[in-house]
Amino acid sequence: MLRIAIADFKQESNSFSPVPGDWPHFQQSGYLLRGAEILDQLRGTAAEIGGALRVTDPRRDIEIVPLLAAGTGASAGPMRRALFDALLSDLLDRLRAAGPLDGVYVSTHGAMVAEDLDDATGEVLQAVRHAVGPNLPVTASCDLHANVTRRMADAVNALVGYQTFPHVDLDRAGGRAMEILLATLAGAARPVTALCRLPMILPGENGATTEGPFSEVMREVIALESEPGILSASAFSVQPWLDLPDVGCSVVVVADRDPALARTHAERIAGLFWDLRDHFPVARTPLREALHRALQSDRRPFVLSDGPDAPSSGSTGDSTEILKALLEMPFDKTALLNIVDPDAVERAIRAGVGQTLTVSVGGRLAPAFFSPVEFTGTVRTISDGRFTHKGAAYRGVEFQRGRTVVLQSGPIFLMVMEQPALQWDPELYRSVGLEPADAQLVAVKSPTGFRAAYAPFAAEILIPDVRGIASPDLLSFPWRRIGRPIHPLDTLNTWRTPPIGGVFIGSL
Ligand SMILES: [Zn+2]
Incomplete structure (x- = not known):
């Protein structure tokens, strides 16, 4: 044996x-x-x-x-x-x-x-x-x-x-x-x-x-x-x-x-x-341009990849950049977003399903990158936040994200979670009753991992230019300890350096 x-x-x-x-x-x-x-x-x-x-x-x-x-x-x-x-x-x-x-x-x-x-x-x-x-x-x-x-x-x-x-x-x-x-x-x-x-x-x-x-x-x-x-x-x-x-x-x-x-x-x-x-290096679309393209199209869904706030890349999952820009735009087609904010979850649960409340959401965990936004919405669902992956990555594995609520403000459905969650699988949304395939716009906090499950049904995938802890703009970070020389911070001729x-x- x-x-x-x-x-x-x-x-x-x-x-x-x-x-x-x-x-x-x-x-x-x-x-x-x-x-x-x-x-x-x-x-x-x-x-x-x-x-x-x-x-x-x-x-x-x-x-x-x-x-x-x-x-x-x-x-x-x-x-x-x-x-x-x-x-x-x-x-x-x-x-x-x-x-x-x-x-x-x-x-x-x-x-x-x-x-x-x-x-x-x-x-x-x-x-x-x-x-x-x-x-x-x-x-x-x-x-x-x-x-x-x-x-x-x-x-x-x-x-x-x-x-x-x-x-x-x-x-x-x-x-x-x-x-x-x-x-x-x-x-x-x-x-x-x-x-x-x-x-x-x-x-x-x-x-x-x-x-x-x-x-x-x-x-x-x-x-x-x-x-x-x-x-x-x-x-x-x-x-x-x-x-x-x-x-x-x-x-x-x-x-x-x-x-x-x-x-x-x-x-x-x-x-x-x-x-x-x-x-x-990656070409990114200015955020407002990406939102206009997504909301004016007669195809759906447009998936917006918010890689800079990807929890799987170490970000906090509480960026408000896309939400803020959306709130300033008139539109009537469904948009699905998600954000981490335990206080907002607590307040929504206390208010109860069907109640409307105004909360300050997100932007608190990494103030150097993000800031909170005021959001008025109606509590649609409350759940324990557990969900099981159905796609090829981690299929069958149950993940948690703390208690989770869905707040609706007109066409915007904002899923608010106590903890950040892996965003590769549409079950993230489906498990709380939101269907990404039926939405006009779906924000996913992931640079690439989401593509395996989302690409088969996405009308288009856009990479908006947003800030974040996991930005692809590597030259923008305040590097202090990284070993030098290193590409792309330094110009090198050989990998054997x-x-x-x-x-x-x-x-x-
Ligand atoms: Zn990886």
Whole structure:
């Protein structure tokens, strides 16, 4: 019998968010599962652990030891250190209490930062490695926006990234990490890792794998993975709002027993990725122009991508920019918006369904970026805020967003939530009785992840020029600690430029 421990610990941090990652981000915007709850909740889902279990479930000779699954669909600033330490201790206590193990699989994001701890993912993976010793196989999966550090790559036998953005292959990444773990245990593979780090950060809007420059990189990555001797290939277009000395895009190739093969291909793909760096900046439509186009069209729905306020990119989800502009425009077609404001939720619940009230909403969590707006609306629905994804990303996983109300003011339906929520799935709106396909305008706080579910029915997707903590205008941020030189803050000729750029071969 093989005994394999599994764990999931992820948050995506944004250095420019004034809101630290704290317990509610996991308890009310994500999931926090322990022991057997993990199997109950994640088996059969499209999450990483769902994919890993699909690999192990048919095997009667494998016992899965579930440790901890802590994830948040809403990112924030760096995590409170006490929260990070508590979750990591919980994970490690369960790992030590697990008894004899043959291997460990850890699902991570890879861009998690805690207070006074820049490389929190590396800390988790190193702690797992330390707990199990140097010889036990450990594999990990990462989001495509991971900041893959040398420390992370050194801690595990193999590191597997998502190959899609919008992310629709979380389960594939988890399944692949598990397959490599099992092959290693069987002696059928001995993974060796080459990590190329590129001194560059890129906006997310043009980072899709379905079209545009990053799709060219990913095509090579996916083709490589089917070549002999290659166990896994990944390219990471890093979460760019990380003001850290050691941040950059990367390419990871895991080969079987052949470090030179891993290195050759990793360097080749890193070169291709680097050569495309000037193709990533995104054209944005002035906000009022975008709203006019959406509201005057006889097609629907127009989806407005508010990436700068994407909770999945670490923003607060309480930007009022689009709402403010809409309130100043006469129109009669339905518009769906959402915003975080626990006080407004409380007041609306006290007033009750059918009552009309005036509240100041949003704009409080990040005053450097957003400001509140006065909104008079009628309370249409009140709910506990739970919703389950139905699209390819996290299908079957239940997310929370705290108590949630819908306020209606004429054609504007404003969903107000206690906590920020992942915005990739139309269930965000459908779960409170609002149908995005029937609306004229739908605001989605996501740069790209929403496209997988929304593009099939959207008349058009627009990227309005709005401010925010996750703006694609990377030159506009007050960078203080970021490692220099780095593209696009500096002009560089080669991705091999130190201190960030270079090739590292994993030591395991
Ligand atoms: Zn991502």
